[in-house]
Amino acid sequence: MTSVESGRTKIIESVRAVPAVSGFFFDDQRAIKAGAEQDGFAYRGDPVTPGFDRVRQAGEAVSVLLELSDGTVARGDCAAVQYSGAGGRDSLFRAEEFAPVVEGTVADALVGRSAERFRDNTDVLEGLTTDGERLHTALRYGVSQALLDAAASARRGTKTDVLADAYGTVPATDPVPVFGQSGDDRRGNAEKMLLKGVPVLPHGLFNSVEKVGSDGGRLVAYLDWLSKRAVELGPEGYTPRFHVDVYGVLGEVFGPPYDRAEFTDYFADLREAAAPFPLQVEGPMDEGGREEQIYAMVELRDGLADAGVGVDIVADEWCNTFADVRAFVDTGAADLVQIKTPDLGGIGRSAEAVLYCDGTDTRAYLGGTCNETVTSARACAHVALATDAAQTLAKPGMGFDEGYMVMENEMRRAISRLESRTTVRENERRRQEQR
Known part of the structure; x- marks a missing residue:
């Protein structure tokens, strides 16, 4: 595989964040275990886990768009689990709160970097902080997907290729169950x-x-x-x-x-x-x-x-x-x-x-x-x-x-x-x- 496109390395030129919807809902697991009563598709009762407004509320996501120097746009989605804030996990993920972090802290660190260098770029991402704290897991998840997409585009290969090269693996030859x-x-x-x-x-x-x-x-x-x-x-x-x-x-x-x-x-x-x-x-x-x-x-x-x-x-x-x-x-x-x-x-x-x-x-x-x-x-x-x-x-x-x-x-x-x-x-x- 090669990182050269028309004789030039693809560079990350901009980072954008788009508030988006996720595939399901956020549920307050602690409230449900404590006996919150199901009411149709919703739940009755008050939330228990910090950040929740209701026991069940609409899921949120943030789409991350990396525009590369050849005009290609790589994508990834920041998403958090249904039972956010439970079992030692990070707090409830709110798109409005975290989208500015992508366009600020994350963009400052990634703009100008080579799109091909997946592991180097994700190492930079993992080291970023805001207010002395590591980035929310959902942010690192979504931005890293975009970096993987960018690397696959830069190398003209699949995301499987990029990951196999990065971690020295031999990919499966049949779909994983x-x-x-x-x-x-x-x-x-x-x-x-x-x-x-x-x-x-x-x-x-x-x-x-x-x-x-x-x-x-x-x-x-x-x-x-x-x-x-x-x-x-x-x-x-x-x-x-x-x-x-x-x-x-x-x-x-x-x-x-x-x-x-x-x-x-x-x-x-x-x-x-x-x-x-x-x-x-x-x-x-x-x-x-x-x-x-x-x-x-x-x-x-x-x-x-x-x-x-x-x-x-x-x-x-x-x-x-x-x-x-x-x-x-x-x-x-x-x-x-x-x-x-x-x-x-x-x-x-x-x-x-x-x-x-x-x-x-x-x-x-x-x-x-x-x-x-x-x-x-x-x-x-x-x-x-x-x-x-x-x-x-x-x-x-x-x-x-x-x-x-x-x-x-x-x-x-x-x-x-x-x-x-x-x-x-x-x-x-x-x-x-x-x-």
């Missing part, structure tokens, strides 16, 4: 996933005791239904992996210690209900801090291993930053860690987090949030390919079909370009040999 999320339409959207043969499903959004059941029984019944429908609706030879997110609610239903027979017996019931398909459970408890969460998850994994219960545990709560990912991996606290892309800041940090799992017993789930945008999702598809993650989230939105289409198609297009370039090189080599 996509994980569909159903939202509250647990049955209708799950059936859509089964008909399309989605490899990992359905997320389920079991974020309250009411949804899980006061004794956990509703989750067991749901998995039993899902396993039967998978056989009935899935394509021939379909072997999906079931993945449900319980947002710490099982910890509320059963309570510690988590290696006791009552808890492991319940996980055995979950496994039996999901059979014959493998099962992974995300965020079984939320202990209010990283060290406490790690201890509880290690305790649960040890209990499941001793009882011979084959259910994988996925880290989410309190696993937000790159340092958090390392801590969960190093202690063996999870079978998978969710790398929640907006929470890690720069998109390159997500790539590094996936690669940190290589050679360990922990698999990397490149996740994110329904509250992202198409632009940020497409960038993440290239991270998944470049690092060959174990699975990646269908996003944005909660309608399933749209997010699945965005991620699957972006990976297929990138792979086609990579294969085409390989074929061209191979044909050229053969022509040279025949001369």
